[in-house]
Amino acid sequence: xNEEIAFWILSAIAVLGALVAVRKRNLxxxxxxxxxxxxxxxxxFLLLLAEFIAAxxxxxxIGAVGVLLLFAIMLTERVAGDDNRRMTSRGWRWGLVMAxxxxxxxxxxxxxxxPSPEPPQPIKPSVEELGKKLMNPYVVTLEVLALLLxxxxxxxxxxxxGVRMPKEEDSQE
Amino acid sequence: xxxxxxxxxxxxxxxxxxxxxxxxxxxERLPTNDxxxxxxxxxxxxxxxxxxxxxxxxxxxTTVTEYSRNFPMLLHDGGEPMDTVRCVACQxxxxxxxxxxxxxxxxxxxxxxxxxxPAVFDIDVSVCMSCQIxxxxxxxxxxxxxxxxxxxxxxxxxxxxxRRDDLxxxxxxxxxxxPEEAAARDGKMAxxxxxxxxxxxxxxxxxxxxxxxxxAEAAKEEAK
Amino acid sequence: xxxxxxxxxxxxxVPLMLIFATLFAFTTWLERKALARIQNxxxxxxxxxxxxxxxxxxxxxxxxxxxxxxxxxxxxxxGADRLFHLLAPILALIPSMLVLCFLPLDFPWLNEDSVKAxxxxxxxxxxxxxxxxxxxAVFMAGWASRNKYSLLGGMRAVAQMVSYEIPLVLSAVIVVxxxxxLNAGEIAGVQTGGxxxxxxxxxxxxxxxxxxxxxxxxxRSPFDLPEAESExxxxxxxxxxxxxxxxxxxxxxxxxxxxSGLAVTLFLGGGDGPGxxxxxxxxxxxxxxxxxxxxxxxxxxxxxxxxxxxxxLMGFAWKFMLPISIxxxxxxxxxxxAEQLGNRYITVIxxxxxxxxxxxxxxGLNQLNRGKVRPREYKYAE
Numbered sequence: 001x002n003e004e005i006a007f008w009i010l011s012a013i014a015v016l017g018a019l020v021a022v023r024k025r026n027l028x029x030x031x032x033x034x035x036x037x038x039x040x041x042x043x044x045f046l047l048l049l050a051e052f053i054a055a056x057x058x059x060x061x062i063g064a065v066g067v068l069l070l071f072a073i074m075l076t077e078r079v080a081g082d083d084n085r086r087m088t089s090r091g092w093r094w095g096l097v098m099a100x101x102x103x104x105x106x107x108x109x110x111x112x113x114x115p116s117p118e119p120p121q122p123i124k125p126s127v128e129e130l131g132k133k134l135m136n137p138y139v140v141t142l143e144v145l146a147l148l149l150x151x152x153x154x155x156x157x158x159x160x161x162g163v164r165m166p167k168e169e170d171s172q173e
Numbered sequence: 174x175x176x177x178x179x180x181x182x183x184x185x186x187x188x189x190x191x192x193x194x195x196x197x198x199x200x201e202r203l204p205t206n207d208x209x210x211x212x213x214x215x216x217x218x219x220x221x222x223x224x225x226x227x228x229x230x231x232x233x234x235t236t237v238t239e240y241s242r243n244f245p246m247l248l249h250d251g252g253e254p255m256d257t258v259r260c261v262a263c264q265x266x267x268x269x270x271x272x273x274x275x276x277x278x279x280x281x282x283x284x285x286x287x288x289x290x291p292a293v294f295d296i297d298v299s300v301c302m303s304c305q306i307x308x309x310x311x312x313x314x315x316x317x318x319x320x321x322x323x324x325x326x327x328x329x330x331x332x333x334x335x336r337r338d339d340l341x342x343x344x345x346x347x348x349x350x351x352p353e354e355a356a357a358r359d360g361k362m363a364x365x366x367x368x369x370x371x372x373x374x375x376x377x378x379x380x381x382x383x384x385x386x387x388x389a390e391a392a393k394e395e396a397k
Numbered sequence: 398x399x400x401x402x403x404x405x406x407x408x409x410x411v412p413l414m415l416i417f418a419t420l421f422a423f424t425t426w427l428e429r430k431a432l433a434r435i436q437n438x439x440x441x442x443x444x445x446x447x448x449x450x451x452x453x454x455x456x457x458x459x460x461x462x463x464x465x466x467x468x469x470x471x472x473x474x475x476g477a478d479r480l481f482h483l484l485a486p487i488l489a490l491i492p493s494m495l496v497l498c499f500l501p502l503d504f505p506w507l508n509e510d511s512v513k514a515x516x517x518x519x520x521x522x523x524x525x526x527x528x529x530x531x532x533x534a535v536f537m538a539g540w541a542s543r544n545k546y547s548l549l550g551g552m553r554a555v556a557q558m559v560s561y562e563i564p565l566v567l568s569a570v571i572v573v574x575x576x577x578x579l580n581a582g583e584i585a586g587v588q589t590g591g592x593x594x595x596x597x598x599x600x601x602x603x604x605x606x607x608x609x610x611x612x613x614x615x616x617r618s619p620f621d622l623p624e625a626e627s628e629x630x631x632x633x634x635x636x637x638x639x640x641x642x643x644x645x646x647x648x649x650x651x652x653x654x655x656x657s658g659l660a661v662t663l664f665l666g667g668g669d670g671p672g673x674x675x676x677x678x679x680x681x682x683x684x685x686x687x688x689x690x691x692x693x694x695x696x697x698x699x700x701x702x703x704x705x706x707x708x709x710l711m712g713f714a715w716k717f718m719l720p721i722s723i724x725x726x727x728x729x730x731x732x733x734x735a736e737q738l739g740n741r742y743i744t745v746i747x748x749x750x751x752x753x754x755x756x757x758x759x760x761g762l763n764q765l766n767r768g769k770v771r772p773r774e775y776k777y778a779e
Contacts, residue, residue: 067536
C-alpha cells in the first residue's frame with residue numbers, strides 16, 4: 001500500500017519534471033526540470049530495492065551529466081527564451097502518432113493478457129552480486145567501457161587544447 | 174629531505190603556539206585593547222554607552238599610537254576657538270583635496286570686507302581618504318590630522334558631515350595626541366616667525382640706516 | 398502511512414537536526430574565537446546574556462547573528478531569476494542535512510525500528526551521491542544572481558568541487574574494499590577495539606587524501622577560493638543577503654559536519670572508544686567528539702594556511718591526489734591479499750613495502766609537479 005503511494009508520487013514527479021523540461025524555453029529551467037526527472041527516476045529505482053543503482057543514478061546523472069549540461073548551456077548565448085510563445089514544431093502530428101504507438105506497445109501485454117514468461121530467479125539485489133557479475137561474464141564489457149571513456153577524455157582534452165600556432169619559419173632571417 | 178608537507182606542520186605549530194600563548198601571556202600576545210567591562214569601571218549612563226568622554230576625545234593608547242591619523246581637524250591657539258583659529262579660509266586645501274571633501278566659505282564682516290577666518294568649513298568624512306594633502310599644502314599650519322576614530326552615527330543623511338565647530342581643536346589637544354609632530358610644527362612656526370621678525374628688523378634697520386644716510390646727505394647738502 | 402512509522406521517522410530525524418543545528422551555532426562561535434586567538438586578538442566577547450552586561454565569552458554571538466540575518470532586507474537583483482535565487486540556498490541545505498541521516502550515530506533513544514530506514518546497504522555511495530548535489534546548488538546560486546563575477550565564482554566552485562570528488566570517492570573505496578560492504582554501520586562495526594583504518598599505511602594515506610578532498614568539497618580554507626571575500630567578492634554568495642546567506646552558511650557548516658562524520662565512520666572507527674562495554678551510549682559521545690576534533694583541525698588549518706590559487710588547486714587535484722589515490726587502491730588490494738595469507742611476517746613486510754611505496758610516490762609526484770620557471774610564452778599576442 002505504501003509502495004503504491006510512493007510509486008504514484010515518484011512517477012508524478014518524474015513525469016512533471018519531464019514535461020516541464022520539454023516545454024520550457026528557458027534552457028536552464030529546462031535542465032533543472034530534467035534533473036528533477038532524474039531524481040524521480042532514482043526514487044523509482046529505490047522502490048525496486050536497487051539501492052546501488054539509485055545512488056549511482058543520482059551520482060552520475062544528476063551530479064555529473066546534469067552539471068555537464070549546465071556548463072555546456074552556460075557557454076552558449078541565447079538561454080533565456082520567452083515561455084509564452086507557442087511551441088509548434090513541424091512534425092508534431094507524426095510525433096503524436098509515434099508517442100501513441102510507443103504507449104500502446106508498452107501496454108500491449110496487459111491489454112492482450114499475454115502470458116508472461118517464467119519469472120526469473122529472484123536475485124537479491126546487492127552490490128556484491130553486481131560486482132561478481134561485472135567480473136565474471138561482463139568483464140569485457142567493463143574494459144571496453146573503460147577504454148571508451150578514456151578515449152572520450154583524451155579527445156576532450158585534445159579538443160580543448162585548441163589549434164597550436166604554427167612555428168614561424170621566417171623568424172630566423 | 175624533509176617530510177612531505179612539513180611546512181604545513183610547522184605552520185600549524187606556530188599557530189598553535191599563538192593560540193595557547195594568547196591565554197597564557199596576555200600582555201605579549203594580545204596587543205588589542207580589551208573592551209569588556211570590569212567591576213571597577215565607571216557605570217554606563219544608558220545601555221550601549223561606550224567608555225568615552227564628552228568633548229575632546231582622547232584616543233585609546235594601545236591601538237592608536239602617536240603617529241596614527243584618521244581625519245583632519247582645525248587648530249586654534251587656545252581660548253575661544255574662533256578668536257585664535259589659524260585658518261584664514263584661503264581655500265587652498267579645498268582645491269587640493271583629491272576627493273573634494275572640503276567645503277569652505279569665507280567670512281565677511283558687516284561691511285562686506287573679507288575677514289580672515291572661515292564661516293563654513295565642512296569636511297565629509299565619509300569621502301575623506303586621509304591622504305593628508307590638505308595638511309601638506311596649508312601655508313598657515315591650520316589643518317592637521319586627528320586620530321579620533323569613533324565617528325559612527327545613526328544619522329545617514331549628514332551625520333558624517335563634520336562642521337567647523339566640531340573640527341576646531343586646540344593646539345594643546347594636538348600636543349597631547351601627536352607630541353612629536355606638534356612640537357616639530359610649533360618649532361617650525363617659531364623659527365619662521367623668528368626669521369620673519371629678524372627680516373623685519375633687518376629691513377627696519379636698513380630703512381633706518383637708509384633714512385639716516387639720507388638725512389646725513391641732506392644735512393651735508395645743506396651744509397654745502 | 399502508519400502512525401508508528403511516522404513517529405519512528407520523527408524520532409530518528411528531529412533530534413539529529415536539533416543537535417546539529419546547535420553544533421552549528423557552537424561551531425560558528427568557536428571558529429571566530431579560535432581564529433581570533435590564533436591571530437593575537439580576542440574575538441567576540443561582549444554578546445552574552447541579553448539585556449545585561451555579562452559577556453559570556455561571546456556565547457550569545459551566534460544567536461545575535463541569526464537574529465540579525467533574519468531582519469536583514471532581502472535583496473534580489475533586478476533581472477535575476479527569482480525562483481532560482483530562492484531555490485539555491487534551499488537546494489544547498491537539503492543534501493547537507495539529508496546525509497546526516499546516514500551516519501551510524503547510535504543515540505540512546507533510537508531503537509531498531511526507527512533506524513531501519515537509514516540502515517541502507519549502500520549508505521556510503523548514497524552519501525557521495527547526495528553530496529554531489531551541492532555542486533548544483535552552487536551553480537544555481539552563481540547563475541541566478543545575474544552577476545558576471547558570481548557566475549565566474551560559481552563556475553570555479555563547481556570545477557573545484559567536481560575535481561575533488563574523485564579523490565574523495567577513491568579514498569573511500571579503499572575502506573569499502575577492505576571491509577567488503579557499503580553499509581556504514583558495518584564499516585564502523587569492523588573497526589571496534591581500536592583497529593581503526595587510519596592506523597594502516599594505506600588507510601592513513603586514504604585518510605589524508607580524504608581529509609584534503611573534504612576540505613575542498615566544502616569550500617573550506619585553504620580551498621576557499623570561490624567564497625573568499627578578497628577574491629571575487631564572495632563569489633557566488635555576492636547577491637545573497639539576510640536569511641538566504643544564513644542558509645548558505647548553515648549548509649556549508651552542516652556539510653562540514655557530514656563529511657567529518659563520514660571520515661570518522663570510514664577511518665576513525667566511528668563511535669569507537671574506551672568505556673563502550675560499560676556504557677553503550679558513549680558511542681554517540683565519542684562520535685561527536687571525533688567530529689568535533691575534525692572541526693577543530695579544519696579551523697586550525699583555516700587560521701594557518703594561505704589560500705590556493707585556482708590553477709594550483711586544480712593541478713593539485715588532478716596531478717597529485719588522483720594518481721596517489723589510484724596507487725593507494727592498488728597497494729590496498731595487494732595488502733588485502735597478503736593479509737589473507739595470515740602470516741605475520743608477510744603482514745609486516747607488506748606494511749613496510751606499502752608505506753615506502755606510498756611515501757615514495759607522493760614525494761616523486763611532488764617533485765614532478767614542481768613548476769618549472771620558463772620564459773613566458775605568448776599564445777595569442779604576436
